[in-house]
Amino acid sequence: MTLVERFLKYVSFDTQSNEESGVTPSTPGQMVFARFLKEELEALGLEEITLDENGYLFATLPANIDKSVPVVGFIAHMDTSPDMSGKDVSPRIVENYDGKDIVLCADEQVVLSPARFPELLDHKGEDLIVTNGKTLLGADDKAGIAEIMTVVEHLIKENIPHGKICIAFTPDEEVGSGASALDLDAFGADYAYTIDGGEEGEITYENFNACAAKFVINGFNVHPGSAKDTMINALNVAWELHQMLPAADRPEHTEDYEGFYHLTDMSGNVEKAEMQYIVRDHDLAAFELRKKELQHIQTVLNGRYGEGTVELTITEQYRNMSEKILPHFHLIENAKAAAEEIGLKPLIVPVRGGTDGAQLSFRGLPCPDIGTGGYAYHGPYEHITAEGMDLSVDLILGVLKRYASFKAGE
Numbered sequence: 001m002t003l004v005e006r007f008l009k010y011v012s013f014d015t016q017s018n019e020e021s022g023v024t025p026s027t028p029g030q031m032v033f034a035r036f037l038k039e040e041l042e043a044l045g046l047e048e049i050t051l052d053e054n055g056y057l058f059a060t061l062p063a064n065i066d067k068s069v070p071v072v073g074f075i076a077h078m079d080t081s082p083d084m085s086g087k088d089v090s091p092r093i094v095e096n097y098d099g100k101d102i103v104l105c106a107d108e109q110v111v112l113s114p115a116r117f118p119e120l121l122d123h124k125g126e127d128l129i130v131t132n133g134k135t136l137l138g139a140d141d142k143a144g145i146a147e148i149m150t151v152v153e154h155l156i157k158e159n160i161p162h163g164k165i166c167i168a169f170t171p172d173e174e175v176g177s178g179a180s181a182l183d184l185d186a187f188g189a190d191y192a193y194t195i196d197g198g199e200e201g202e203i204t205y206e207n208f209n210a211c212a213a214k215f216v217i218n219g220f221n222v223h224p225g226s227a228k229d230t231m232i233n234a235l236n237v238a239w240e241l242h243q244m245l246p247a248a249d250r251p252e253h254t255e256d257y258e259g260f261y262h263l264t265d266m267s268g269n270v271e272k273a274e275m276q277y278i279v280r281d282h283d284l285a286a287f288e289l290r291k292k293e294l295q296h297i298q299t300v301l302n303g304r305y306g307e308g309t310v311e312l313t314i315t316e317q318y319r320n321m322s323e324k325i326l327p328h329f330h331l332i333e334n335a336k337a338a339a340e341e342i343g344l345k346p347l348i349v350p351v352r353g354g355t356d357g358a359q360l361s362f363r364g365l366p367c368p369d370i371g372t373g374g375y376a377y378h379g380p381y382e383h384i385t386a387e388g389m390d391l392s393v394d395l396i397l398g399v400l401k402r403y404a405s406f407k408a409g410e
Contacts, residue, residue: 003393004129004386007146008091011138016086017079017175024181025055025171030078037078037145037169044152046167054181055171060188061152063164069406073166073189074151074396075182075356075367076144076196077173081378084136091137093386094128105133110380119199119375120383127386137382139374143389144195145169147372151396160397161404166192170356176317179359191331192367194357195396200388201344202371203335205325207351207358208259208280209287210317213294215241215275217268218309232305234273238266241275241310244297257282257350259290282320282350318354321368324361330406331368338398344391347371370395 001009013033018026025031034057041049046059055078063069080086094102099121102112110133114120120128131137148167155162166189170178173196197204219234245261247253254260259281266275279294281287291314298312325331336346357367373388 003146003150003389004093004127006149007129007139007143007384007389010142010146011086011089011091014087014089015079015138017082017172019082019175024177025079026175026177027079030171031055033078034169034171037149040149041167044149045156046152050186056182057169058186059167061155061162061165061167063162064159065161065163065404069163069403070190071164071166071188072400072403073168073187073192073365073367074148075168075170075192075194075360076148077141077170077178077356078145079172079174079178080136080138080140080142081174083378084380085134086136086138089135089138090132091129092132094130097123097126097128097385099124102128102130104131104380108133110134112381112383117376117381117383123385123388126388128383129386130383131380133380136377136379137374137384139372139382139384140377141173141196141372143372143374143384143392147195147389147392147396150393151400154393154397155400160400162400163404163406164188165400168192173356176354179356179363182356182360184360184363184365187365189365191328192357192360192365193331193335193396193399194355194360194367194369195372195392196355197351197369197371198349198374199347199371200373200391201339201395202347202349203332203339203368204349204351204355204371205332205357205368206282206322207318207320207354208282209284209319210354211279211287211291212315212317213277213279213291214313214315215277215298216311216313217241217273217275218311219271219273221271231270232309233270234268235270237301237305237309238268238273238275241297241301244300245293255352259283259286261290278317280352284320318358319362321355321358321361325366325368328366331366334399334402335368335370335395337402338395341398342391342394344395370399
């Protein structure tokens with residue numbers, strides 16, 4: 001199969017994850033896909049292939065060189081986002097894209113336009129893979145899986161020198177549990193890359209520090225006709241709380257390394273209200289200050305309305321992996337050099353989110369991310385180019401070339 005054929009086959013599997021299922025994998029379609037990939041790995045001739053009951057698929061490609069070099073791993077996830085259906089994906093290839101609007105679904109007026117996605121103009125003349133406007137595409141992260149498989153195929157068929165390579169295809173990344181149960185001893189890599197980023201040439205090793213914050217506001221409800229100096233309207237307190245946070249520190253007003261408070265859910269009535277926030281910042285000191293600000297707001301409002309009116313629970317989620325990558329910066333230098341060698345400008349950008357690589361890095365496996373060539377993930381506008389995927393394959397091959405000549409101490 002060509003890379004594009006492989007990708008189109010993979011997106012035909014419905015692997016949408018479900019954060020409420022309580023099992024791993026969270027949906028049966030992920031295991032169906034994992035079994036298919038296992039058969040493909042076997043057909044390619046890989047070794048130590050295992051698929052466990054939780055949907056973690058491992059394989060190794062033995063070294064074909066005599067020298068001792070680091071064992072490098074590549075990881076991609078099989079699930080697609082719960083944000084939009086991944087069932088009955090019907091991709092379309094727009095050959096030699098002309099830079100104009102693409103009508104994805106005329107009935108629902110879903111149009112992929114450079115006016116909204118200006119990066120499309122960078123891909124004029126390329127073969128663009130798009131959705132039918134009714135589902136997501138699944139490039140996140142089936143493009144990563146297709147690229148890893150294609151890399152392995154090149155290594156074997158062309159007898160390219162390489163050290164031992166470990167591969168893992170994981171479930172449930174989109175619901176935050178993909179890396180948590182990955183058996184690092186069974187995986188066996190010294191270093192790894194997740195192939196799960198954005199555009200081709202993107203290399204990321206910085207992500208948000210993250211926590212969730214839940215406020216419970218306990219009101220006091222009486223008849224509104226006799227409420228003066230007695231009623232505490234939980235909804236009003238909730239709104240007051242939200243207004244105490246800086247309006248500029250919301251996702252819609254921030255970019256790059258800027259952090260934010262994001263109100264994701266709010267519900268309640270006069271008697272009781274709940275507010276769910278996610279809090280993000282790349283800088284650890286600034287992140288800690290954000291948490292202290294939430295605690296300060298709780299203290300102020302309890303002083304105003306009575307102790308116990310506002311309850312706050314902060315749950316840590318993940319941390320910026322840069323502190324774990326910097327001591328092994330050859331991971332970034334080798335990826336940058338590989339990108340430059342094939343004419344790509346390396347894009348070192350912060351991840352405005354979390355990655356499996358962050359969890360794995362803190363568990364002891366340094367693991368930055370390499371982009372797949374995809375854009376506009378998690379919705380009907382998701383798209384990717386055949387050329388972008390080819391470049392990502394070439395970049396990965398370039399990384400492996402450098403590790404095949406790796407010297408101790410580098």
